[in-house]
Amino acid sequence: xxxxxxxxxxxxxxxxGGRKTTKRRxxxxxxxxxxxxxxxxxxxxxxxxxxxxxxxxxxxxxxWLTKKEAEILAEDWSNPDxxxxxxxxxxxxxxxxxxxxxxxxxxxxxxxFRLHLVPTFGNLAVSEIKAAHVRKWRKTLLDGGLGPVTVxxxxxxxxxxxxxxxxxxxxxxxxxxxxxGGKEESPERPTLTMEQLFILAGTIEPRFRxxxxxxxxxxxxxxxxxxxxxxxxxxxxxxxRVMASTTELKDGSVTVGLPKSVAGARTVALxxxxxxxxxxxxxxxxxxxxxxxxxLGAKGAMLRRSAFxxxxxxxxxxxxxxxxHFHDLRHTGxxxxxxxxxxxxxxxxxxxxxTTRAALIYLHxxxxxxxxxxxxxGRLAEAALKKEDPQGSGT
Numbered sequence: 001x002x003x004x005x006x007x008x009x010x011x012x013x014x015x016x017g018g019r020k021t022t023k024r025r026x027x028x029x030x031x032x033x034x035x036x037x038x039x040x041x042x043x044x045x046x047x048x049x050x051x052x053x054x055x056x057x058x059x060x061x062x063x064w065l066t067k068k069e070a071e072i073l074a075e076d077w078s079n080p081d082x083x084x085x086x087x088x089x090x091x092x093x094x095x096x097x098x099x100x101x102x103x104x105x106x107x108x109x110x111x112x113f114r115l116h117l118v119p120t121f122g123n124l125a126v127s128e129i130k131a132a133h134v135r136k137w138r139k140t141l142l143d144g145g146l147g148p149v150t151v152x153x154x155x156x157x158x159x160x161x162x163x164x165x166x167x168x169x170x171x172x173x174x175x176x177x178x179x180x181g182g183k184e185e186s187p188e189r190p191t192l193t194m195e196q197l198f199i200l201a202g203t204i205e206p207r208f209r210x211x212x213x214x215x216x217x218x219x220x221x222x223x224x225x226x227x228x229x230x231x232x233x234x235x236x237x238x239x240x241r242v243m244a245s246t247t248e249l250k251d252g253s254v255t256v257g258l259p260k261s262v263a264g265a266r267t268v269a270l271x272x273x274x275x276x277x278x279x280x281x282x283x284x285x286x287x288x289x290x291x292x293x294x295x296l297g298a299k300g301a302m303l304r305r306s307a308f309x310x311x312x313x314x315x316x317x318x319x320x321x322x323x324x325h326f327h328d329l330r331h332t333g334x335x336x337x338x339x340x341x342x343x344x345x346x347x348x349x350x351x352x353x354x355t356t357r358a359a360l361i362y363l364h365x366x367x368x369x370x371x372x373x374x375x376x377x378g379r380l381a382e383a384a385l386k387k388e389d390p391q392g393s394g395t
Contacts, residue, residue: 085126087117
């Protein structure tokens with residue numbers, strides 16, 4: 001009776017097409033009818049999986065298995081099935097699941113996601129998004145004329161979503177690798193002179209004169225001004241306490257919540273010129289009780305940007321100013337504070353910032369200050385030269 005050959009540990013029976021599978025201590029490789037090689041392994045979840053691509057030769061397939069085994073031993077293995085969920089589904093859930101976001105931030109994320117991320121990445125699986133895709137997407141947005149600030153915001157959102165995908169072990173690394181890709185490079189905003197500021201304050205409707213001056217000299221944001229109540233002003237102490245901020249949503253609703261950040265809750269000292277204007281304003285336009293909003297619209301409703309924009313535009317035209325946004329008043333006031341000798345920490349406190357990045361903008365060299373420094377260095381040099389040459393021979 002003829003003996004049947006028993007396959008060794010190194011070989012399994014030949015498969016269809018006459019190809020054989022080679023077993024290893026970890027995983028196995030086999031040559032396909034096409035001549036390429038496939039690698040397979042059993043993962044920690046006890047599911048048998050093939051490598052996502054085939055290989056030109058057996059050695060490359062075995063190297064891939066060796067790396068995969070190392071991942072498993074180092075507990076760095078990620079389930080490739082997790083990354084198969086679509087980016088649209090995963091990203092939408094990501095936005096919904098962020099805790100503690102302000103309504104306006106949710107609105108911003110939803111807009112960026114829908115308009116700038118989904119059209120490119122929506123139908124891709126999370127694991128299919130590669131660095132090359134991200135680079136091409138960003139360049140396409142910029143070349144298409146989308147503002148650099150919006151592109152930076154969209155990039156930061158994409159990077160945050162993919163960071164969470166890494167944490168969820170859906171992917172091994174974040175494909176958003178563009179250096180400074182999320183950095184916003186906003187153009188320098190205009191700064192009003194003191195004369196221009198008071199001309200503007202004189203041309204705007206009288207009920208908003210104090211609003212313009214407080215925004216400037218108190219370094220308050222629009223939402224902080226709109227949420228300001230009578231009890232937040234201590235005119236005898238010449239201070240304003242920032243305790244809340246309004247947020248206007250696209251549906252027209254206005255919410256009142258905490259300031260933009262922890263540092264945003266602050267007390268700011270005011271010059272007498274603003275305090276005197278606030279006294280007049282409170283007497284004429286603000287109700288007597290502590291909870292009364294200091295600034296209201298012309299019809300007694302809460303301040304809204306949409307309604308105020310027309311008033312602002314008329315005032316700019318009468319003041320012969322153009323291209324000035326309301327937020328530029330805060331920028332102007334910060335510049336005045338810097339020119340008045342405010343330190344970095346003092347600027348941060350007035351602005352309501354916890355980091356130095358924004359405050360450093362205002363510590364740039366002021367007109368004449370650099371020349372004073374140069375003159376001072378020159379005097380030091382002259383004094384040193386005189387010590388070396390007491391006779392003043394100049395040799």
